[in-house]
Amino acid sequence: MIRCEGLVFDYPDGTRALEGLDLRIEAGERIAITGRNGSGKSTLVRHWNGLLRPSSGCVLVDGVLTTGRRVAELARTVGMTFQDPDRQLFAGTCGREVAFGARNVGLRGAELNEAVDDALSVVGLAEKGTQNPYDLGPSRRRLLALACVLAMHTPVVVLDEPTMGLDAREIGRVESVIAQLAATGRTVVAISHDARFVAASFERVVRLDAGRVVADGPASPARG
Amino acid sequence: MAVTLPLAVAVALVSIFTQPGGNVLVQIGPLEATLEGLDFAAQVVLRLFVTAAALTLFGMTTAPRAFIVDLERRRFSPRLAFAVGALLETVPLVIARARTVRDAQRARGLYTEGGFLRRVAAIVPLVGPVVIGSLHQVEARSLALDARAFGRPGPRHMLWVPHDSAFERLARWLLILGLAAIAAGVSVGLLPGLP
Amino acid sequence: MLELRSVAYRYPGYRRPALDGIDLTVRDGEIVGIVGPNEAGKSTLCLVASVLAPASIGGELTGDVLLDGMSVRGQRPHEIAGRVGIVFGSPTSQLSGITGTVLEEVALGPVNLGLSVAATVARSRAALEALGIESLAERAPDRLSGGQTQLVAIAAMLAMGSRHLVLDEPTAELDPEGRQLVGDALGGLAGSGTAVLIAEQDLGLLSSICTRLVAIDGGRLVFDLPIADGLRDRRLVDLGVARQAVPA
Numbered sequence: 001m002i003r004c005e006g007l008v009f010d011y012p013d014g015t016r017a018l019e020g021l022d023l024r025i026e027a028g029e030r031i032a033i034t035g036r037n038g039s040g041k042s043t044l045v046r047h048w049n050g051l052l053r054p055s056s057g058c059v060l061v062d063g064v065l066t067t068g069r070r071v072a073e074l075a076r077t078v079g080m081t082f083q084d085p086d087r088q089l090f091a092g093t094c095g096r097e098v099a100f101g102a103r104n105v106g107l108r109g110a111e112l113n114e115a116v117d118d119a120l121s122v123v124g125l126a127e128k129g130t131q132n133p134y135d136l137g138p139s140r141r142r143l144l145a146l147a148c149v150l151a152m153h154t155p156v157v158v159l160d161e162p163t164m165g166l167d168a169r170e171i172g173r174v175e176s177v178i179a180q181l182a183a184t185g186r187t188v189v190a191i192s193h194d195a196r197f198v199a200a201s202f203e204r205v206v207r208l209d210a211g212r213v214v215a216d217g218p219a220s221p222a223r224g
Numbered sequence: 225m226a227v228t229l230p231l232a233v234a235v236a237l238v239s240i241f242t243q244p245g246g247n248v249l250v251q252i253g254p255l256e257a258t259l260e261g262l263d264f265a266a267q268v269v270l271r272l273f274v275t276a277a278a279l280t281l282f283g284m285t286t287a288p289r290a291f292i293v294d295l296e297r298r299r300f301s302p303r304l305a306f307a308v309g310a311l312l313e314t315v316p317l318v319i320a321r322a323r324t325v326r327d328a329q330r331a332r333g334l335y336t337e338g339g340f341l342r343r344v345a346a347i348v349p350l351v352g353p354v355v356i357g358s359l360h361q362v363e364a365r366s367l368a369l370d371a372r373a374f375g376r377p378g379p380r381h382m383l384w385v386p387h388d389s390a391f392e393r394l395a396r397w398l399l400i401l402g403l404a405a406i407a408a409g410v411s412v413g414l415l416p417g418l419p
Numbered sequence: 420m421l422e423l424r425s426v427a428y429r430y431p432g433y434r435r436p437a438l439d440g441i442d443l444t445v446r447d448g449e450i451v452g453i454v455g456p457n458e459a460g461k462s463t464l465c466l467v468a469s470v471l472a473p474a475s476i477g478g479e480l481t482g483d484v485l486l487d488g489m490s491v492r493g494q495r496p497h498e499i500a501g502r503v504g505i506v507f508g509s510p511t512s513q514l515s516g517i518t519g520t521v522l523e524e525v526a527l528g529p530v531n532l533g534l535s536v537a538a539t540v541a542r543s544r545a546a547l548e549a550l551g552i553e554s555l556a557e558r559a560p561d562r563l564s565g566g567q568t569q570l571v572a573i574a575a576m577l578a579m580g581s582r583h584l585v586l587d588e589p590t591a592e593l594d595p596e597g598r599q600l601v602g603d604a605l606g607g608l609a610g611s612g613t614a615v616l617i618a619e620q621d622l623g624l625l626s627s628i629c630t631r632l633v634a635i636d637g638g639r640l641v642f643d644l645p646i647a648d649g650l651r652d653r654r655l656v657d658l659g660v661a662r663q664a665v666p667a
Contacts, residue, residue, distance in 0.1 A: 014666050036594045037565055051327050070337065080331045086360065088323070088328035090352035100349065104333025134356070139457040152325040165508070167456045167620055169659030193594045196662070222285065315424055317516075364512040367466075371505045372515075372575060373531035376497035381536050386661045 001027040001156060002048055002078075002186050009043055009211075017043040020057065026048040029156070030178065030188045032198040032219065035208035041191045042083070044208065045158050049078040062155070076105045077085035079154035083161045086138075094120065094136070094144055095129035102151040119151035122180065124173050139166050139199035146177065157181055159190040163197050175201050232269045239265035318358050325353045421445040421583045421614050426482035428467050435480075437463040441466045445614040447582065450605060452625035452646070453618040455635040456659045461618035463596065464635065465587040468616055469505035472495060486583060490506070491582060501532055504576025508588040510568035513575075514560050521563070521571055522547070522556040528579040539578075546578035549611065550604045557632060566597025572602055577608075584608065586617040590624060602628055622661060626650055 002025040010017040017040050025031060029045070032043050038085045046052040047059045050071040059066045061077055082088065091097035109117055117146065120126050123143040128136065133144055149157060163171045171194070178201045181188050192198050198205060199219050207215035240261040329349045330336055336346045369375075421542045426441040435487050438460050443452045453461050467470035473480050483490050491499050507513060518524040520541055529539040547553045550570050555563065558569060576584060586605075590598040598621065606628045609615050619625050625632065625646070632649025634641040636658050644652065655661040 030278050036596055045338075046327075049331050051331060070335070072333045072335045075333045082324070082328050082331075084324070084357075087325050087353055088332065088349075090329075090349045101332035137458045152333070165457075165588065165620070167457060167659050168656075168662045172659075172662065187393050195595070310651065352567055361512060365506065365516075366507065367475055367511040368505075368507060368572075369515065370496040371469060371471060371500055372528040373497040373500035373579065374494070374527075375532050376500070376533070378533050380530050380533060381539070382530065383523060383536060 001025050001062060003060040004044070004047065004057070005060075005098065007044070007047065007054050007059060008056045009040075009047070009052060010055045017211050021211065021213060023206065023213060023216075025187060025189065027187055028182070028185050029204060030182050030202045030205060031190075031204045032071050033189065033191045033206050034193070034198065035214075039208040040211040041208055042160055043211075045160065045189065045191065048156070048158065049074040049080055070105065072104065075101075075152070075154070076175075077078075077154060078156045078158060079149040079152045080158040081149050081160060082144045083164065085142045088145060088148070089133040089141060092123060092132060094133055094147075097133055097144060098147050098151045102153070103150050105152050105154070107151075107153070115140065115151040115153060119147040122150065122177055123147045124170075131176040139170055142166065143170060143173065146174065150177070150181075154186075156187040156189070159188070159192075161192060162190055163192060163194050171197055232272050235272065236265040239268055244367050317361070318354065321357055321361075322354045324349065325350055325357070328353070420485075420487055421475075421585075421616065422485040423468060423486065424483045426467060426480065426484065428463060428472055428481075430472075430481045431477040431479075436638055438467060440446075440639055441467075442605060442635060442640070443468075443616075443643070445583070445616050446614045447614050448609050449631065450609045450615040450617065450629045451631045452480075452510045452629035452649075453633050453635060454620075454622070454625070454655065454658075455615065455641070455659045459636045459658075460638040461635065462587050463638070465505065465616070465618055468655045469503050469585045470494065471505065473609055474499075488615045497531070502526065502581060503581035503583040503585060504573075504579065504581035504585045506569065506572045506576065506584070506589050507549070508591040510565045510572065510592060511561075512574040514568065516561075518560060520557050521552070521560055521574075524571060525574045528575050532579060542578045542580065543574075544592065547575040549577060549608065550574050551607070561597050564597060565593045566600040569597065569601050573601075573604065573608075577613075582612070583614045586615070586619075588618055588620065590619065590621055598624060600645075620660075622650065622655075629652075634660065 002023070004021055004023040007018050007021040007023075008016070010016050012151075021040075021044065023044075033044070035041055043052060047054060047066065048061060050066050050069060053067070055069070061074060066074060075175050090095060091100060095116055098119050099112060102112055102115045117129070120129055123146050125140065125147060126138075126145060128140075128144075133141055136144060142162070146159070146162060149159075162174050166174065175197065178190070190198075190202065202219050205215070205217065205219045206213055240257045242261065326336065330348075334346055334349060335342055337343075423441050423443040426438060426443075427436045428438040429436045441464065443451070443464075453464060454460050463472065466476065467480065467484065470484060470491050472478055474494065480492070483492055484501065484611070485491065486502050491502075515524060515527055518527065522540075523548055524538050529542050534542065544553065544556070547556055550573060550651040552567065552574065555567060555571070560568070563571065573584065573586075590601050593601065602624050605615060605617065609630075611629075617625070617629070629646045631643065632646050633643045634649070634652070634654060641654055641658065642649065642652060649655075650653050
């Protein structure tokens with residue numbers, strides 16, 4: 001589903017963020033990407049929807065090179081949430097916020113409404129459809145951002161730190177969302193520092209360090 | 225430039241059509257574009273660009289910390305000094321924020337390339353998060369700074385003072401004298417002034 | 420010693436109190452952990468304990484907040500800065516952005532308090548040493564890791580002479596190494612007599628450094644127990660704080 005071959009990325013100031021990285025992700029896998037801050041995790045995943053372009057090497061999404069394909073187009077295949085959910089919230093109501101992405105990928109009418117309602121209820125915000133996103137606390141805004149990407153029905157879902165700042169109940173909700181995504185055959189990739197969440201929800205863990213893959217294998221069983 | 229240009233265009237359009245005058249160039253419905261309007265618009269736009277250029281030059285050549293330290297040394301209110309310095313710092317922060325907001329919205333399928341109208345429509349989902357987020361950031365920062373006594377009145381003993389060379393002092397005096405001379409020349413009629 | 424007595428607090432413009440009937444004491448050398456579901460009032464409690472609420476953000480406070488036995492009601496933030504310090508979850512929002520080195524950054528607080536240059540430098544260096552980050556003194560503040568930035572934020576408060584430290588989810592945005600760094604530093608601080616109040620989601624961190632655990636929900640205290648008892652309490656699961664009760 002996603003392939004990176006010899007992926008190298010240099011920042012404009014010359015620092016190398018990714019060093020000839022190779023990675024292969026099959027459809028339907030659930031993968032966690034771990035590593036210390038600055039190891040290249042966010043940089044890596046931003047190549048999959050075209051937000052970043054390789055300095056050398058290549059990235060293939062669903063068998064097709066990402067070169068020449070627009071972000072908005074790749075976003076139909078690879079949906080993504082970001083570490084700071086507030087960077088995207090702009091609509092007057094949660095419902096419109098969730099509808100934004102879904103509409104951009106082509107959903108309309110009854111299909112759109114259903115996608116929005118489903119997404120909001122699966123993250124536990126069913127009754128918040130008409131509320132302003134900023135009336136929700138920061139942790140629920142993170143759940144709202146998750147709903148936004150769910151409504152887009154993308155085959156691949158990439159989550160950057162989906163459990164940051166969430167309490168245990170909210171983390172449980174994210175875990176059940178991921179289980180549902182997996183049950184429908186979608187590919188889920190999450191960047192996370194939460195070892196317990198990783199062990200509970202992901203079958204494969206890819207660890208990065210200084211722009212390279214240093215470990216790639218099954219998740220270790222949950223402790224305690 | 226990204227900020228000044230749209231502003232300049234907006235101001236120019238308004239001026240061209242609303243300035244009273246007799247030499248009508250173009251008529252669009254009830255609106256008349258006059259020569260006087262064009263003249264006025266040109267001056268306003270020129271002033272706008274000069275001001276923007278001056279501010280940019282200031283921002284590029286002044287280290288915020290030197291500026292703040294110096295203001296405090298000269299007994300300006302520490303809060304004022306900090307506010308000004310924070311302003312200088314804010315611009316790159318807002319620009320960086322705008323970039324990440326743009327990324328987030330593109331990842332949700334927003335087209336930012338394309339024709340003019342499409343680009344204009346793309347601005348809507350960008351403005352809110354940039355402004356609100358920046359405001360939140362400012363709020364969070366000011367709380368943290370309150371806790372570090374930034375609002376405390378009274379003298380401070382700075383750790384270091386910005387280096388003020390003889391050359392810089394001379395340059396400052398020459399600039400001030402030059403400005404005074406120009407102002408005097410204009411008021412006396414030796415130099416053409418702007419209406 | 421930090422005390423909250425029958426504290427109730429309402430944010431400006433809100434009718435319902437965000438905190439109600441809070442009685443809490445943190446003695447010198449104690450590390451008290453605050454847990455609760457999101458929007459229970461943990462952050463509000465931190466703002467009240469550090470006097471920023473209502474002094475900086477407005478709102479209405481009833482009851483009393485005391486530092487070392489003296490009430491600080493009605494005081495301005497800069498009047499009690501230097502007695503109680505606060506650290507927030509977002510590392511970068513606590514940097515002033517106007518300093519070139521970590522030492523200068525940490526020195527901002529003492530400078531604002533009007534201390535002499537000698538006293539400022541001495542205090543700042545001592546604060547860095549107390550946290551084991553003297554080696555960072557000449558580094559640029561914006562080029563540190565998240566964990567290091569948080570330590571600088573803590574040092575910045577200590578340098579002002581704060582004997583009381585309030586931390587609002589300081590490790591939320593940190594990777595495991597950063598969390599370790601902060602946890603170790605806090606453990607060391609309490610050893611030197613600082614009273615520490617820390618709100619956190621990370622029960623593992625709290626279990627390794629706290630002496631007591633306080634749970635809140637809906638702005639009210641649920642329990643206030645020694646750490647081992649608190650971690651075993653079933654109510655942690657009910658509140659949605661623990662995914663399952665931590666075994667003894």
